[in-house]
Amino acid sequence: MAMASKTVLLLGIVVAVASVLASGAPPVQPPRIQADVVVMGFVPCNNGTSMRTGSAPGFAGAVVQLRCTDDGAVLLAANATTDGKGRFRMAVNTTVAPSSVAGHCELVVGTPLASCNATLPTSGTLRSGLRLLVSMVFFPRGFSYVAPSV
Ligand SMILES: *[C@@H]1O[C@H](CO)[C@@H](O)[C@H](O)[C@H]1NC(C)=O
Ligand SMILES: *[C@@H]1O[C@H](CO)[C@@H](O)[C@H](O)[C@H]1NC(C)=O
Ligand SMILES: *[C@@H]1O[C@H](CO)[C@@H](O)[C@H](O)[C@H]1NC(C)=O
Ligand SMILES: *[C@@H]1O[C@H](CO)[C@@H](O)[C@H](O)[C@H]1NC(C)=O
Numbered sequence: 841m842a843m844a845s846k847t848v849l850l851l852g853i854v855v856a857v858a859s860v861l862a863s864g865a866p867p868v869q870p871p872r873i874q875a876d877v878v879v880m881g882f883v884p885c886n887n888g889t890s891m892r893t894g895s896a897p898g899f900a901g902a903v904v905q906l907r908c909t910d911d912g913a914v915l916l917a918a919n920a921t922t923d924g925k926g927r928f929r930m931a932v933n934t935t936v937a938p939s940s941v942a943g944h945c946e947l948v949v950g951t952p953l954a955s956c957n958a959t960l961p962t963s964g965t966l967r968s969g970l971r972l973l974v975s976m977v978f979f980p981r982g983f984s985y986v987a988p989s990v
Pocket of ligand 2: 932933
């Protein structure tokens with residue numbers, strides 16, 4: 841329910857920005873988007889596969905790591921902790937092209953599942969790839985030329 845209304849709100853923002861651009865008005869910097877990449881979602885307290893929101897109770901207090909690598913080089917890393925309902929949100933400033941985020945990033949939860957349900961395994965990780973929720977969530981702040989260091 842809360843997720844759905846957030847999505848509606850985001851879509852409202854996207855429509856508002858799109859109509860400003862379509863009207864030919866000078867492009868304005870959207871004031872509330874401070875990060876290039878926002879990753880948000882739900883971590884289930886269960887050990888199934890391809891689990892969806894609501895398929896299990898939320899995993900409260902789980903540390904969610906965002907890991908983005910390319911041929912072993914770390915492109916981006918960030919952590920967030922889930923709230924009491926298993927939801928998390930992280931915002932990261934990055935120079936990684938948004939189009940490559942879904943292809944190079946993975947979410948890893950190393951907090952043992954046994955900490956949310958004692959009948960579940962005490963080791964192992966939950967992992968998930970990423971997909972684009974709303975295109976405007978990925979937003980470049982602006983590119984700058986940076987001279988190579990000597
Ligand atoms: C995320 O958490 C892991 C495990 O606690 C830690 O090793 C890593 O350095 C953290 N990364 C960031 C970007 O904070
Ligand atoms: C990203 O950068 C902007 C502008 O420098 C800053 O206002 C914002 O707080 C940063 N966001 C994060 C998550 O670091
Ligand atoms: C704990 O996990 C077991 C096994 O998956 C499940 O049957 C049980 O309903 C779970 N308990 C809670 C409180 O979610
Ligand atoms: C999930 O956890 C339950 C309870 O510990 C276990 O019986 C089951 O084999 C586990 N399933 C997988 C796929 O690991």
